[in-house]
Amino acid sequence: MQALKRLESTLPNDPKAAKTGTRPGGRSARVRTDMVTATLAELTEKGYDQLTVDAICHRAGVHKATVYRRWGGVDGLIADALALSADQPWPIPDTGNVDEDIQLLALEVYTTFTDPDLRTTPTALIGAALRSTLGAAALSAFFTARHQQAAEIVTRAVKRGQLPASVDPVELVRAATAPLYHRLFITGEPLDEPAAHRAAAAALLAARASLFDAAAP
Amino acid sequence: MQALKRLESTLPNDPKAAKTGTRPGGRSARVRTDMVTATLAELTEKGYDQLTVDAICHRAGVHKATVYRRWGGVDGLIADALALSADQPWPIPDTGNVDEDIQLLALEVYTTFTDPDLRTTPTALIGAALRSTLGAAALSAFFTARHQQAAEIVTRAVKRGQLPASVDPVELVRAATAPLYHRLFITGEPLDEPAAHRAAAAALLAARASLFDAAAP
DNA sequence: ATACTAATGCGACGTAGGTCGCGTTAGTTG
DNA sequence: CAACTAACGCGACCTACGTCGCATTAGTAT
Numbered sequence: 252m253q254a255l256k257r258l259e260s261t262l263p264n265d266p267k268a269a270k271t272g273t274r275p276g277g278r279s280a281r282v283r284t285d286m287v288t289a290t291l292a293e294l295t296e297k298g299y300d301q302l303t304v305d306a307i308c309h310r311a312g313v314h315k316a317t318v319y320r321r322w323g324g325v326d327g328l329i330a331d332a333l334a335l336s337a338d339q340p341w342p343i344p345d346t347g348n349v350d351e352d353i354q355l356l357a358l359e360v361y362t363t364f365t366d367p368d369l370r371t372t373p374t375a376l377i378g379a380a381l382r383s384t385l386g387a388a389a390l391s392a393f394f395t396a397r398h399q400q401a402a403e404i405v406t407r408a409v410k411r412g413q414l415p416a417s418v419d420p421v422e423l424v425r426a427a428t429a430p431l432y433h434r435l436f437i438t439g440e441p442l443d444e445p446a447a448h449r450a451a452a453a454a455l456l457a458a459r460a461s462l463f464d465a466a467a468p
Numbered sequence: 469m470q471a472l473k474r475l476e477s478t479l480p481n482d483p484k485a486a487k488t489g490t491r492p493g494g495r496s497a498r499v500r501t502d503m504v505t506a507t508l509a510e511l512t513e514k515g516y517d518q519l520t521v522d523a524i525c526h527r528a529g530v531h532k533a534t535v536y537r538r539w540g541g542v543d544g545l546i547a548d549a550l551a552l553s554a555d556q557p558w559p560i561p562d563t564g565n566v567d568e569d570i571q572l573l574a575l576e577v578y579t580t581f582t583d584p585d586l587r588t589t590p591t592a593l594i595g596a597a598l599r600s601t602l603g604a605a606a607l608s609a610f611f612t613a614r615h616q617q618a619a620e621i622v623t624r625a626v627k628r629g630q631l632p633a634s635v636d637p638v639e640l641v642r643a644a645t646a647p648l649y650h651r652l653f654i655t656g657e658p659l660d661e662p663a664a665h666r667a668a669a670a671a672l673l674a675a676r677a678s679l680f681d682a683a684a685p
Numbered sequence: 686a687t688a689c690t691a692a693t694g695c696g697a698c699g700t701a702g703g704t705c706g707c708g709t710t711a712g713t714t715g
Numbered sequence: 716c717a718a719c720t721a722a723c724g725c726g727a728c729c730t731a732c733g734t735c736g737c738a739t740t741a742g743t744a745t
Contacts, residue, residue, distance in 0.1 A: 278741060279692065300601060304732075314694050319733060321692090381654070382599045384517060391656035426670065429650040430643065437598070437649050438642075439608035452679050453643065457670035495711060496722065521702075531724050536703065538722090 285311040286318065287335055290328045295372045299379040326383035333380050337393040343401055349408035353427050354451045356401055360431050361447035374435070381436060398424050405458075414458060422463040426454035502528040503535065504552055507545045512589045516596040521545075543600035550597050554610040560618055566625035570644050571668045573618055577648050578664035591652070598653060615641050622675075635675045636682040643671035643680065 289311035293302055304325055308315050322328045344355035364370050380386035380393075398421045405420035414423075430450040434440045457463055506528035510519055521542055525532050539545045561572035581587050597603035597610075615638045622637035631640075647667040651657045674680055 282693075315732090316695080316734080317693055324733080387656060390654065394655040394657075422666075425650075425655075426647065429647050429654075432654050433642075433646040433650050437607065437646075437653060438611040439604060440611075449639075449674070449679050452677075453670060453674035456673055456677055456679070457666070460669075460673055462666050462669050462673070499723075532702090533704080533725080534723055541703080 282311075282313055282317065282321075283331070286313055286322075286328060287332045289313075290325075290332050291372055291376065294329070294332075294375045294379055298375060299382055302379070323385075326385040329376070329379045329383070330385045330389035332376060333386065333389040333393050336376065337389075337396045341397065341400055343403055345404070345407070347411075349404065349411075349413045350451075350455055352404045352408070353423070353455055354448060356404065356424070357427050357431065357447040357451040358444070360428050361442065361444060364431070364435055365442060378436060401428075415461065415464075417461065417464040417466065418458045419463050419465040422465075423454055423458045426457060426463065427451045499528075499530055499534065499538075500548070503530055503539070503545060504549045506530075507542075507549050508589055508593065511546070511549075511592045511596055515592060516599055519596070540602075543602040546593070546596045546600070547602045547606035549593060550603065550606040550610050553593065554606075554613045558614065558617060560620055562621070562624070564628075566621065566628075566630045567668075567672055569621045569625070570640070570672055571665065573621065573641070574644050574648065574664040574668040575661070577645050578659065578661060581648070581652055582659060595653060618645075631675060632678065632681075634678065634681040634683065636680050639680040639682075640671055640675045643674060644668045 286307065289307045290302075293307050293310060297306075302325055304315060304318055307325075307328065308318055318324075318328065322331060342359070344352040344359070346352055346355070362369065363373055377390065380390040401424040402420035405414060405418060405423050408414045409416050409418065409420075427450055430453075431442060431447060434442045434446065454463075503524065506524045507519075510524050510527060514523075519542055521532060521535055524542075524545065525535055535541075535545065539548060559576070561569040561576070563569055563572070579586065580590055594607065597607040618641040619637035622631060622635060622640050625631045626633050626635065626637075644667055647670075648659060648664060651659045651663065671680075
């Protein structure tokens with residue numbers, strides 16, 4: 252599967268990529284965004300089970316062979332779509348109060364995957380990513396990026412003295428959001444707002460009890 | 469997909485099923501266990517990506533058409549394998565001390581998915597279940613069963629007065645194990661023993677802080 | 686502007702996944 | 716023990732996914 256290498260090197264309209272031997276001029280980039288857009292649309296409308304390369308190609312006006320060459324198949328497309336999503340930054344709460352910030356963070360995740368107007372595409376995308384090894388790898392990178400971004404909440408809180416300096420920022424963020432993803436994508440249990448609040452509160456409690464210290468407990 | 473109905477009604481060597489119009493006598497049951505066994509074997513050896521109905525059939529000595537009739541495809545087989553696993557009971561720690569019990573519970577999950585001699589089949593099975601809607605439904609039922617079984621730890625603890633009676637048993641069990649599954653199957657982050665201890669400790673802490681009360685907080 | 690070459694378009698092809706109708710086997714019923 | 720029928724075996728068949736070689740287009744370089 253040299254499609255993987257291709258996928259990594261084919262970054263979005265990245266200016267410095269122009270220096271390499273590759274040719275990320277107008278067309279390749281256009282084809283990429285078109286295909287990713289079409290993939291998300293098809294995924295949202297039909298779901299992963301009914302997702303077909305032909306349908307995506309037809310919608311994007313791109314030939315099938317091109318897709319198999321660049322992405323290797325549907326899974327590569329989903330991984331790429333997720334990689335693009337990971338690049339897009341993301342509103343991190345900053346109210347001056349950690350407890351509130353973490354609560355808002357959990358609430359944001361909750362809303363994203365619950366609000367009927369918002370949930371469809373993110374739910375379909377992450378659900379789809381869980382269905383292939385390629386997608387799973389992309390998902391891992393996606394969450395690493397998100398966790399690191401959100402960790403700033405904790406870093407700021409430590410500077411303000413609201414949390415002990417020993418706490419592992421990523422671990423706190425992870426603990427505050429993990430229960431939501433767990434319900435959504437593993438057990439399939441219903442997700443409600445109290446659950447989001449519980450997750451955030453429990454994470455803060457554990458952090459203050461030194462359970463999330465960076466050094467070994 | 470009437471294959472679904474079939475799957476539900478085709479319970480394991482269930483004596484009461486003999487009363488219905490169906491015929492769960494010797495053969496059907498044999499075919500089922502043979503196919504499930506073969507599915508797990510193939511899954512463990514080759515992984516979901518390389519899993520093929522033909523290979524499983526050849527190994528089990530069952531014809532392809534039979535599989536598509538009864539299970540509808542590979543996903544149905546995986547769902548069925550998971551349903552069988554959910555039926556098998558499971559050692560619930562009972563030391564007389566809740567903290568220890570919950571710690572052992574988390575540790576048991578950790579070991580199951582980490583020990584090189586144990587992890588392969590469970591990891592492959594749950595990973596595979598995440599890859600289809602049919603499997604996801606079976607996985608949901610699987611976790612519901614497991615959570616309810618493990619909730620006994622909490623119920624006993626409440627009787628002993630080690631935890632407030634208001635705590636939601638399932639929520640505590642879920643909180644103690646969710647972080648492990650989250651790392652394993654969603655973010656793909658490495659899982660170590662301290663993580664298991666953290667999850668258990670954090671869950672207990674939250675429960676004692678009345679964060680997991682059955683009534684709305 | 687002209688030559689160069691990645692990248693895509695194109696359509697035919699091979700093959701694996703899945704289906705269908707019918708004959709056969711093996712529990713079940715009386 | 717004999718008739719009955721649900722479930723399975725069998726093999727041909729069909730669809731659709733994925734591949735391949737070559738022609739064409741569109742960035743790139745001089």
